[in-house]
Amino acid sequence: MSRKEQRSDGSTKDSLAAVVRRSELILTCGPGGVGKTTTAAALGVAAAHAGRKVVVVTVDPARRLADALGLDESIAADEPHLVKGVTNRKTDGELWALMLDAEQTFDRLVREQAGSRKQADAVLNNPVYQAISGSLSGAQEYMAVERLHQLHVSGEWDLVIVDTPPSRHAIDLLEAPDRLVGFLSHPVYRTLTVGQRTFAKVTDAASSMFLWAVKRLAGPQIVEDTVEFFRSLANIEGGLRRRAKEVSRLLRGDRTSFVVVSSPRAEAVGEAEHLLDAIGDKGFPLGGLVVNLIHPMPTELSDDDVELLADLDDGPLADQLEWHHELTRLATAERSELVAIGKLAGDAPMIELPLLDVDIHDVPGLIDLSARLV
Numbered sequence: 001m002s003r004k005e006q007r008s009d010g011s012t013k014d015s016l017a018a019v020v021r022r023s024e025l026i027l028t029c030g031p032g033g034v035g036k037t038t039t040a041a042a043l044g045v046a047a048a049h050a051g052r053k054v055v056v057v058t059v060d061p062a063r064r065l066a067d068a069l070g071l072d073e074s075i076a077a078d079e080p081h082l083v084k085g086v087t088n089r090k091t092d093g094e095l096w097a098l099m100l101d102a103e104q105t106f107d108r109l110v111r112e113q114a115g116s117r118k119q120a121d122a123v124l125n126n127p128v129y130q131a132i133s134g135s136l137s138g139a140q141e142y143m144a145v146e147r148l149h150q151l152h153v154s155g156e157w158d159l160v161i162v163d164t165p166p167s168r169h170a171i172d173l174l175e176a177p178d179r180l181v182g183f184l185s186h187p188v189y190r191t192l193t194v195g196q197r198t199f200a201k202v203t204d205a206a207s208s209m210f211l212w213a214v215k216r217l218a219g220p221q222i223v224e225d226t227v228e229f230f231r232s233l234a235n236i237e238g239g240l241r242r243r244a245k246e247v248s249r250l251l252r253g254d255r256t257s258f259v260v261v262s263s264p265r266a267e268a269v270g271e272a273e274h275l276l277d278a279i280g281d282k283g284f285p286l287g288g289l290v291v292n293l294i295h296p297m298p299t300e301l302s303d304d305d306v307e308l309l310a311d312l313d314d315g316p317l318a319d320q321l322e323w324h325h326e327l328t329r330l331a332t333a334e335r336s337e338l339v340a341i342g343k344l345a346g347d348a349p350m351i352e353l354p355l356l357d358v359d360i361h362d363v364p365g366l367i368d369l370s371a372r373l374v
């Protein structure tokens with residue numbers, strides 16, 4: 001299977017079809033609401049049609065898309081489940097979908113890294129962990145890539161596709177493993193976990209200030225629980241650190257591809273450009289750029305039409321004409337954004353997808369989109 005494919009313009013850019021066939025891990029990322037989850041699912045369909053056994057890990061999909069993937073309430077979170085109706089030829093693979101459960105992923109990670117069940121329980125049963133586990137900044141992002149690692153090493157899948165959790169900064173996903181390592185090296189964390197010092201003996205200024213503030217705000221019990229939590233975490237710290245580094249390496253491996261999804265709207269393009277820069281700077285492999293939700297360019301009016309319509313008074317036809325102008329302006333602005341963002345994609349393929357007039361809410365919709373993608 002060749003990595004590069006000859007394109008109609010004679011160049012040899014990787015096509016997204018090639019990326020889908022050769023990658024073992026794909027991450028879709030980009031600004032909010034541009035179609036990351038939909039693209040992740042459609043890439044999954046494409047991979048299954050290429051004969052691969054693929055699992056798409058989604059986070060909080062739109063209700064109708066969840067229905068398309070068969071992820072209704074009866075499906076347990078964290079359990080892979082076969083998506084029906086995607087494959088029917090002998091040469092087809094399988095598409096499975098899984099709803100990320102950050103808490104279960106962390107539980108699994110802690111149990112794997114702990115030396116004993118007691119050590120694991122000390123972390124997981126701590127009231128502080130239970131209170132903060134759902135809301136730790138960046139925790140969902142880390143758990144998404146951690147789950148990717150768990151599924152990858154299980155050896156059960158030819159391809160694991162992970163969708164970015166809806167977050168304000170798509171870049172969080174890239175930085176999650178390094179951020180975890182950074183957290184474990186933070187002076188406050190270090191002072192809380194080093195040795196057998198009790199809260200009263202903590203002398204480090206930053207930690208004392210931190211604990212003093214927590215004590216004032218939340219009461220002494222929470223301080224005891226907090227200190228206890230960080231201590232119990234210290235037992236598995238080595239494992240966490242190793243794993244975060246492994247995940248970080250995996251994300252930069254040559255079997256991994258990042259697919260950036262954007263819309264052609266200026267704000268989204270700005271964020272996507274920032275993300276593409278970060279992907280390049282941090283050495284993550286870019287598999288492709290998908291620009292979704294592009295407005296079709298309306299047919300150009302002939303000079304005769306323009307003349308004929310010039311003297312229109314108010315009325316439905318005048319409104320139609322105004323709408324035609326508006327759409328033309330929008331579509332033109334989008335095309336100039338496309339040129340700018342295309343330059344940033346470098347050697348990676350850029351795929352343009354139109355704004356369809358129906359929501360993508362079922363398997364045939366995903367199959368149609370996957371055909372457009374690859």
Ligand SMILES: Nc1ncnc2c1ncn2[C@@H]1O[C@H](COP(=O)(O)OP(=O)(O)OP(=O)(O)O)[C@@H](O)[C@H]1O
Pocket residue numbers: 031032033034035036037038039060061062065164165166167292293353354355356357358359360361
């Ligand atoms: N090309 C398209 N044409 C029409 N509708 C689309 C298209 N692509 C995606 N959609 C619809 O747009 C909505 C948002 O898509 P999706 O949930 O995939 O975005 P997202 O980037 O994952 O959002 P979030 O940042 O909230 O996770 C969905 O209802 C989806 O069906």
Ligand SMILES: [Mg+2]
Pocket residue numbers: 036037038059060061062163164165166
């Ligand atoms: Mg999404």
